[in-house]
Amino acid sequence: MSSTGMWVEKYRPTKLSEVVNQTEIIGSLEALIKDPADMPHLMFSGSAGVGKTTTALCISRQILGEHAKNYTLELNASDERGIGMVREKVKKFSRFAGMDEVPFKIIILDEADEMTSDAQTALRRIIEDTAKICRFIFIANNISKIIDPIQSRCATFRFTSIPEEDVISRLSEIAKKEKVKADKKGLKAVYDYSDGDLRHAINLMQATASLGGVTQENVKASAGLTKTSDVDTVLKTALSGKVTEAREQMIELIKVYGMSESDFLKYINSAVFKSKHEKLAEILEVIAKYDYRILVGANSEIQLSAMLAELASIEN
Ligand SMILES: Nc1ncnc2c1ncn2[C@@H]1O[C@H](COP(=O)(O)OP(=O)(O)O)[C@@H](O)[C@H]1O
Ligand SMILES: [Mg+2]
CATH class of the missing domain: 1.20.272.10 (Zinc Finger, Delta Prime; domain 3)
Structure with missing residues (x-):
């Protein structure tokens, strides 16, 4: 399936106000970006599929508006994580001038905890040298792998997994828009497999929908296929x-x-x-x-x- 056909992308919030749950974080961030000049560097931590990348992209869009594309550098898991990447991409991007339209450029470093310590040290220098014209948003599962000098320059936000109620209401909303039948038990089953990971929940619901309606039976069947x-x-x-141990794992799957x-x-x-x-x-x-x-x-x-x-x- 192409990524445009994927519900996770189709229903990715484009504004902070649309992000599900994470209410306190979103409230603080909205206050922080009212006057972008005061915005610190940000660090988002938390488990997978709870809105970290989405929130970073929303911030960039809300601050930079129509210029967001040109003035945002997004580096994700598929990019290389070493010092070469920092020199090649981050340094180059952070230096280019000509920015009358925007208060600063935004650099989103997804999975920043996968960066080598050399790369982090080089990055630290860049953060210092470009303080006036760049803001960084770091996303890391494990903050302890980020060197202290970077951590201490960021305001940190810990994203939590999404509670059952919110996962289910988001799923129902999507099911309705996609004209897919979803019953209560089916949605509950999707939630049970997802562990508060909304990306997983939406993907599982989409896979299930292709088997017909979102019922407990169908969810079980498609969850088996995605395991x-x-x-x-x-x-x-x-x-x-x-x-x-292997036998126990196998029996669980079956x-x-x-x-x-x-x-x-x-x-x-x-x-x-x-x-x-x-x-x-x-x-x-x-x-x-x-x-x-x-x-x-x-x-x-x-x-x-x-x-x-x-x-x-x-x-x-
Ligand atoms: N808090 C949320 N509100 C709304 N949608 C979400 C939220 N968290 C995850 N999603 C859905 O899951 C997808 C992946 O979310 P993402 O922000 O990339 O998660 P991560 O925390 O892993 O960076 C989004 O495209 C969106 O469809
Ligand atoms: Mg992410």
């Missing part, structure tokens, strides 16, 4: 020799998330390919053997457990 990354984890756990046994095998097969493991052929043979046994009618839970045990015994 493929967890299959990678099961494989890793098994290959590192931890049979019991029983709790409703992934079918045959899907589990399919996903584990593709996970093996992705892993580029040294013993690739041997691992595939093991999987094929159990796939066959299940196909001819053996009890799949017992077979899958045996398969994990056999995978765990493969020596690295």
Whole structure:
């Protein structure tokens, strides 16, 4: 699916006032940007999918208006995180002049905690040298990985996960606009899988909608399909020799998330390919053997457990 077809993008708030929950933070930020000249550098922390990047983009749009695009540099997870990036992109951008239309330029550094400490040190100099013309917005899951001199220059805001009530009302709003049927239990199920991560919740609801309405059944089915990354984890756990743990993870996927046994095998097969493991052929043979046994009618839970045990015994 193209990103424009994704509800998470389509329904990303464009103004601070549209951001769901995070009321205190949004209130303080609105006050802070009333007179942009006084705006400090900002640091947003908190778990995934709760509105950090969205809020940063809203601030840039609200302060810079129609010039937001030209005067905002947004660096995200796909960009390189080393000192080269700081010199190449941040330094270049922070220096170019000719800004009569805006009070300052805005640099949004998403996943700033992934930056090397060299890069952070270089950045610190840039922050000092460009104080008059640039404001930084740092986004970090783990603030403790940001060097003190940067932390101490920022006003910090901790975003919290979104409570059930707010997730559900946002989901209902979107379902209504998309003309998708969603019942109470279905929405509650989406929330239960999402853990207060609104991005995850919206994505799960969109995947579910493609199966028909948002019902508890359909949510379970599509959640099973979206748990493929967890299959990678099961494989890793098994290959590192931890049979019991791997088996527990597998059972959770099957029983709790409703992934079918045959899907589990399919996903584990593709996970093996992705892993580029040294013993690739041997691992595939093991999987094929159990796939066959299940196909001819053996009890799949017992077979899958045996398969994990056999995978765990493969020596690295
Ligand atoms: N507080 C929120 N209010 C409204 N939508 C949100 C909120 N948090 C997340 N979303 C939805 O999830 C998507 C991802 O949010 P984002 O701000 O990128 O999260 P993160 O905290 O990981 O930076 C947004 O495009 C939006 O659809
Ligand atoms: Mg983000």
